[in-house]
Amino acid sequence: MSQAQKDITSWSDKSGSFKRQVSSFRDVIEPNGKFPPEKGRYHLYVSLACPWAHRALIVRKLKGLEDFFDVSTVHPHMLEKGWHFAKSEENVKPANEHSDDTFPEATKDKLFGYSHLRDIYFKVQPDYSARFTVPIIYDKKTNSIVNNESSEIIRFLNTAFNDEISDENKKSLDLYPKELRKEIDELNEWVYNDVNNGVYKSGFATTQQAYEEAVKPLSKGLQKLEEILSDGREFLIGGRLTEADIRLYTTIVRYDPVYYVHFKCNFGLIRHDFPHLHKWLQRLYWKNPAFKDTTNFEHIKEHYYYSHKHINPFKIVPLGPNVDIEPLKE
Ligand SMILES: N[C@@H](CCC(=O)N[C@@H](CS)C(=O)NCC(=O)O)C(=O)O
Missing domain, CATH: 3.40.30.10 (Glutaredoxin)
Incomplete structure (x- = not known):
């Protein structure tokens, strides 16, 4: 084959x-x-x-x-x-x-x-x-x-x-400005390994050990991001929107509706357990149409739950969460 x-x-x-x-x-x-x-x-x-x-x-x-x-x-x-x-x-x-x-x-x-x-x-x-x-x-x-x-x-x-x-x-608009490249590259690297790809490594692991080896760094990675954002900053690096925000956003916006359940990344919900990460997500989603208008929760949920038959053989798509992204209150 x-x-x-x-x-x-x-x-x-x-x-x-x-x-x-x-x-x-x-x-x-x-x-x-x-x-x-x-x-x-x-x-x-x-x-x-x-x-x-x-x-x-x-x-x-x-x-x-x-x-x-x-x-x-x-x-x-x-x-x-x-x-x-x-x-x-x-x-x-x-x-x-x-x-x-x-x-x-x-x-x-x-x-x-x-x-x-x-x-x-x-x-x-x-x-x-x-x-x-x-x-x-x-x-x-x-x-x-x-x-x-x-x-x-x-x-x-x-x-x-x-x-x-x-x-x-x-x-x-420059999403990868020269003066921030080093910082962006450094952040991208661990965010890719532990978070962007970390959710997949957790979800597609076929042994307990492989799952734990992925989900633990993922949990740590989210904690680290939560700390970075704990000063209330709107963007991850340099006080401006960069590709680091974009690369993280597409994982975090899928976290509560899919990865938490489907990929067993259930040590915390973004909306309840990571308040600064949650605020960062809400701001990107509600304040910038390039984020909101390209985010389609119907495609997101339908794809994962319906397509991975080794994880979810009956293709049942969970109805929750009740709210895709909670409204921003500032
Ligand atoms: N390294 C690629 C990864 C892309 C990727 O894995 N896409 C997935 C969807 S989320 C895909 O098309 N998978 C199809 C398959 O595995 O058959 C990138 O970042 O562009």
Whole structure:
């Protein structure tokens, strides 16, 4: 059986620890480069459920790149052949009817009308044998995948189109400013290992030991973040919004509705046990539409609970929490 057809737990090694694959496509969009910035040339494939793809959607909106990239959005059910597209975008059933064919805000593959995301990978590389992940930046001109690694995608979206962006605020917004790079890189590194990927390592562990080895650093990581934010600061680093906030946000916003239950990260709820982290989350969500408008709790919940049959074989999607994000009181 090819890697592509295996269950997600096949990412685990012998010890039962989850090992995330290294992304395959690592080019960049940059002026005068192999992939120069051109309006309408590139397409973004995402899942609204996926925290990695969510990073790209936030930066696309913060930088005002909606007209530069159109987006195809996969259906939240990730089934045997991986992510698939909606069969129809009309007469869409409500999210709670669990249709594999349609879902509010899931789209068709707008470029090729393919049924599955894997078809894009095979079009570009017929012998592709790794996982079929989102996000993808696809180049319509050369029919290739520019990049499928979110940490790199958000870096080049931050700068590549600056000469073409007309809104001055969006053009000058720098999410990775030179003077903060060292601090951002340091924070990103442990946040990635212990928190962003930590929730997956906890949830996909197949031994008790592997689970505990993941969930303990995750618990410590959240405590550390809580301490950093305990002075009431609005952003993690430098008193301004940076990619460090974006990278953490997409994990924390999924924490109470999904990771706490589904991935057994249940030593604390963000809303009850991490008041400063909670306030930081609420501010990003309620004060900046780039965060709120790209956060879709229906896709998020439906995807995780419905797609990981080794964790939740009956695909029951819990109804709670009653409130997705509590209102901000300041
Ligand atoms: N390193 C990648 C990870 C992306 C990733 O793992 N995406 C998940 C969704 S959350 C995916 O598409 N998984 C499909 C699969 O494993 O078959 C990134 O940050 O862009």
